[in-house]
Amino acid sequence: MKIKNLILTAILTAMALVAFTIEAAIPPLTPIYGIKLGIANVFTLFALYALGTRYAAALLFLRIVLGSIFTGQAVSFIYSLAGGVLSFILMILLKRFFPLKQVWILSVLCAVMHNIGQLLAAIFMTATVQIIYYLPVLVISGIIAGAFTGLCAQLVLMRLKKWSDSRYS
């Protein structure tokens, strides 16, 4: 059982990395740093609900480290890590309040938190408080992107739950 979970985590990490790398290759729509879909988040959410906190944490950390290496942007590593860690802490703290059919709401909150974390890192790195200008846009983009990625994870999780109830808590 444990090996099965380990293998599943590895596969999910690989898939998250592919999603992350493809997304990083698409030129940004806006001049504002941090506005993106964050498809890799689908895999983190899925792992959290389907496998548990430890597996999701491993997936997230590996994805951030390897993703930064693959895309060759060392700077974005710090922003990814700041956003990723903050949103993941929020995710595991709030998970018990959100049943399967509300996964997308948890995802929205985490995506907003992720963007706030990135913004805080940017403020710290550039020593410029003025970047806080971006906060309203980043909150909106976080809500939209979080709802989308959350729904993706939620739909897969609900289909799987129908198929087999045994693995879910």
Added chain:
Amino acid sequence: MKTRTWIIILSSAVIVCAVLWMFILNSSSPSKIVGIYQDGSLVEKIDLNSVTDEREITLNGKFGKNIIFISHGHIEMKSAECPDKICVKHGALEIGGTPIVCLPNKVVIQFEETPYGADAKTGAAE
């Protein structure tokens, strides 16, 4: 909480942020005094309205050069050797718009008087 409650909360958040963002974009500052910052410290302060001759400022950062172009009432990041080029794509600095930020090279170009009246370096209200 019920899903419906959450939808109301999230929609309100979107509306509040949209209004806030419109306010930030539309609020205009009368002066055109621009500060160029690198690593959080002021490199140069320029009043764009008093600029007569076009010129360029070159800054050296961790990822190479940032070339800033200045003419009367106008400032932009002409070219940069940073990996993301977000600062170049930003275009000219607009009144009430967002500052030009080059995160990799830690360069920020912004108006000195903001709608919040905040001090650029410390963020403390004046």
